[in-house]
Amino acid sequence: MLLHKLKSIQFYILCCTFFIMLMVGFAMLLSASVELKHEAQEVFDAGLAQSALLVQALLPKNSQNSSTRTLLLSTESELSASILEQTAAERETISYYENDTVIIIQSAAREKMVAENKVILLPIVTKEGFSRQFLNDELWVVFSLLDTERNLWISSAQQEEIRSELSDDVAMTIIPAFAIGTLVICIALFFSVRKGLSPLYRISKDLNTRHSDNLTPISIDNLPSELKPTVISLNKMFAKVSLAVMREQNFTDDAAHELRTPLAAMLVHLDALPDNLTRKALYQGVDNMKKLVNQLLELARLSPTSTDTIELIPIDLHSIAAQVIAHLYPSALAKDMSLELMCEPKITVLANRTLLEILLANLVENAIRYSKNKDLIQVVINRDKQSFTLRVIDHGQGISDADKQKVWSRFYRCNQSAATGSGLGLSIVQEIAQLHRGHCDIQDTLDGGATFSVQIPADSSSKR
Amino acid sequence: MKILLIEDDKLLSEGIKSSLMQRGHQVECFYDGEQGLLAMEALPADIIILDLNLPKLDGFDVLSQARAKGVTTAVLIITARDAISQRIKGLDSGADDYLVKPFIMDELEARVRALYRRANGRSSNEVIHRQIRIDTQARQVFLAQEAVVLGRREYDLLLLLLDNKAKVLTRGQIEEKLYEDEPLSNALEVHVHNLRKKLGKDLINTVRGVGYIVAA
Numbered sequence: 001m002l003l004h005k006l007k008s009i010q011f012y013i014l015c016c017t018f019f020i021m022l023m024v025g026f027a028m029l030l031s032a033s034v035e036l037k038h039e040a041q042e043v044f045d046a047g048l049a050q051s052a053l054l055v056q057a058l059l060p061k062n063s064q065n066s067s068t069r070t071l072l073l074s075t076e077s078e079l080s081a082s083i084l085e086q087t088a089a090e091r092e093t094i095s096y097y098e099n100d101t102v103i104i105i106q107s108a109a110r111e112k113m114v115a116e117n118k119v120i121l122l123p124i125v126t127k128e129g130f131s132r133q134f135l136n137d138e139l140w141v142v143f144s145l146l147d148t149e150r151n152l153w154i155s156s157a158q159q160e161e162i163r164s165e166l167s168d169d170v171a172m173t174i175i176p177a178f179a180i181g182t183l184v185i186c187i188a189l190f191f192s193v194r195k196g197l198s199p200l201y202r203i204s205k206d207l208n209t210r211h212s213d214n215l216t217p218i219s220i221d222n223l224p225s226e227l228k229p230t231v232i233s234l235n236k237m238f239a240k241v242s243l244a245v246m247r248e249q250n251f252t253d254d255a256a257h258e259l260r261t262p263l264a265a266m267l268v269h270l271d272a273l274p275d276n277l278t279r280k281a282l283y284q285g286v287d288n289m290k291k292l293v294n295q296l297l298e299l300a301r302l303s304p305t306s307t308d309t310i311e312l313i314p315i316d317l318h319s320i321a322a323q324v325i326a327h328l329y330p331s332a333l334a335k336d337m338s339l340e341l342m343c344e345p346k347i348t349v350l351a352n353r354t355l356l357e358i359l360l361a362n363l364v365e366n367a368i369r370y371s372k373n374k375d376l377i378q379v380v381i382n383r384d385k386q387s388f389t390l391r392v393i394d395h396g397q398g399i400s401d402a403d404k405q406k407v408w409s410r411f412y413r414c415n416q417s418a419a420t421g422s423g424l425g426l427s428i429v430q431e432i433a434q435l436h437r438g439h440c441d442i443q444d445t446l447d448g449g450a451t452f453s454v455q456i457p458a459d460s461s462s463k464r
Numbered sequence: 465m466k467i468l469l470i471e472d473d474k475l476l477s478e479g480i481k482s483s484l485m486q487r488g489h490q491v492e493c494f495y496d497g498e499q500g501l502l503a504m505e506a507l508p509a510d511i512i513i514l515d516l517n518l519p520k521l522d523g524f525d526v527l528s529q530a531r532a533k534g535v536t537t538a539v540l541i542i543t544a545r546d547a548i549s550q551r552i553k554g555l556d557s558g559a560d561d562y563l564v565k566p567f568i569m570d571e572l573e574a575r576v577r578a579l580y581r582r583a584n585g586r587s588s589n590e591v592i593h594r595q596i597r598i599d600t601q602a603r604q605v606f607l608a609q610e611a612v613v614l615g616r617r618e619y620d621l622l623l624l625l626l627d628n629k630a631k632v633l634t635r636g637q638i639e640e641k642l643y644e645d646e647p648l649s650n651a652l653e654v655h656v657h658n659l660r661k662k663l664g665k666d667l668i669n670t671v672r673g674v675g676y677i678v679a680a
Contacts (some may be wrong), residue, residue, distance in 0.1 A: 100506030204556075260544035261473045264566035271569035272486070290566050296547075319636065322674040326632030329671055333679060341673025354548065
């Protein structure tokens with residue numbers, strides 16, 4: 001039951017141990033007190049009997065002749081007992097305390113004497129030997145013997161409460177010792193369980209802190225034998241996943257490359273066709289496919305296993321942006337657009353050159369694709385102490401608020417009819433930004449159109 | 465010019481061949497690395513177009529073995545692989561240019577021409593762009609048959625831009641070619657301004673923040 005909702009092994013072990021210790025302790029206490037009580041009773045009983053016999057032996061012999069009263073008085077003096085709150089006239093019974101033991105001597109005609117007694121209520125002795133009687137609502141153990149010679153009952157009595165006091169006291173002394181013992185064991189257990197579970201903590205910490213794409217195996221050195229099988233199977237799983245990821249990546253890469261040759265053949269043969277609308281349409285189709293293939297390749301290059309190894313080097317943002325714009329300018333020129341770069345010369349940042357080129361090219365291509373003829377497209381690059389921001393500002397149809405979130409997902413296109421893109425460009429942009437620990441955003445351009453901005457921390461190398 | 469084409473994809477090979485032949489070149493096709501290597505050694509050619517992914521003998525090996533045997537013909541690599549490392553490897557093993565598939569025929573031919581020009585010098589002494597004609601031997605420029613007087617730098621800049629028609633040249637690229645030392649900050653602007661004044665306002669387009677381009 002408890003195992004079903006096991007939340008912490010350490011807590012579980014501690015609770016169980018504490019519970020078991022408690023039960024064992026309780027049982028020990030119980031058996032010790034019962035046994036002690038029994039032994040103590042025997043000792044006390046022996047004492048009780050001995051006291052009565054001793055009193056009998058000490059009584060004067062001539063009691064047959066003297067009155068009971070005289071006898072009692074003499075007994076009193078002989079035993080130098082304390083007379084308990086009784087007037088001399090009524091002193092037909094004496095009680096004598098020693099070691100919590102009361103000695104009572106009374107005449108055989110006890111009914112009368114009992115009735116006469118006002119202070120100490122005498123045990124109503126009915127038989128020789130041990131008996132238990134209630135007096136004043138207290139339980140007494142009484143040992144009585146009949147002195148036939150003097151016609152006297154001699155009884156010794158002890159309060160039950162006093163008799164059990166000893167065994168209870170002894171039993172009680174066990175409790176603090178046991179409590180301290182339990183505490184010490186629990187504390188020791190806490191630390192040893194903690195120490196024993198430390199490899200588990202280490203593994204979970206390792207798994208927690210590693211990058212989600214990190215599929216390298218966990219070291220099995222210094223692991224206890226109980227954990228080894230688990231970690232080994234975990235490592236096997238890592239290997240399988242990493243193989244699958246690699247296969248997927250290789251497949252995309254190979255497929256995209258293999259597609260390039262037939263595409264090249266199509267393009268080359270298109271050249272032989274007469275220049276008409278059909279050729280233009282075919283050319284457009286092949287060109288779209290070419291872009292898609294290129295973007296698939298870019299995606300494959302960005303896929304998980306390569307993320308931990310992206311190489312960051314100091315690069316000049318201005319020269320990269322200038323090259324990307326120079327490369328794409330002819331397609332802007334074909335639509336009679338102006339393409340501007342606003343960036344102070346020599347902005348050096350730490351980034352991956354190839355990826356940043358891909359990012360910028362995708363944003364600018366997008367802007368060219370979705371802008372109207374004669375539009376102006378601006379690439380603005382700023383940097384401050386903490387970060388640098390790339391902004392590609394177009395004055396095209398803009399992006400509705402509903403679409404602003406969706407455009408980052410793969411194969412999404414805002415305007416199905418007008419679009420000629422693959423829908424991969426922006427998701428590539430986002431992945432590259434994230435690889436640099438940056439983020440992307442879309443705003444509306446003030447006088448219409450969309451502004452895509454990518455903000456990347458200046459020191460994107462720290463902790464990925 | 466005479467071109468050797470070593471490409472294993474028949475469809476692509478035929479397309480390139482017919483297209484180049486339409487443009488007045490002689491083309492011979494080979495379909496694997498071994499054949500290609502033999503052809504490179506045996507046949508005279510102006511340009512060799514070489515695919516990297518070839519049966520029997522890899523394109524890299526074909527190239528390096530050919531170079532080792534003394535083949536000096538300019539080689540243009542066409543390949544599906546565009547990783548920078550591959551580019552560098554290709555150029556290191558002796559290629560003169562590198563073109564990633566898929567490409568359009570205009571681009572392939574332009575590259576082939578550029579390679580040929582680099583190997584053999586300018587094919588003619590004339591550069592013509594719209595109404596502008598440059599006699600490169602006499603270093604003279606004519607606008608609609610009228611001679612125009614240009615400064616040395618202006619002439620170099622014009623020739624550079626016309627040689628790279630339809631391509632944006634960044635400031636850095638231009639300055640590197642034109643000036644030996646670090647130029648004055650606005651020297652380039654002044655030269656562009658003068659060229660526009662002398663040869664027409666819309667000759668050179670400014671790509672703000674980047675550089676200049678002469679539209680085709």
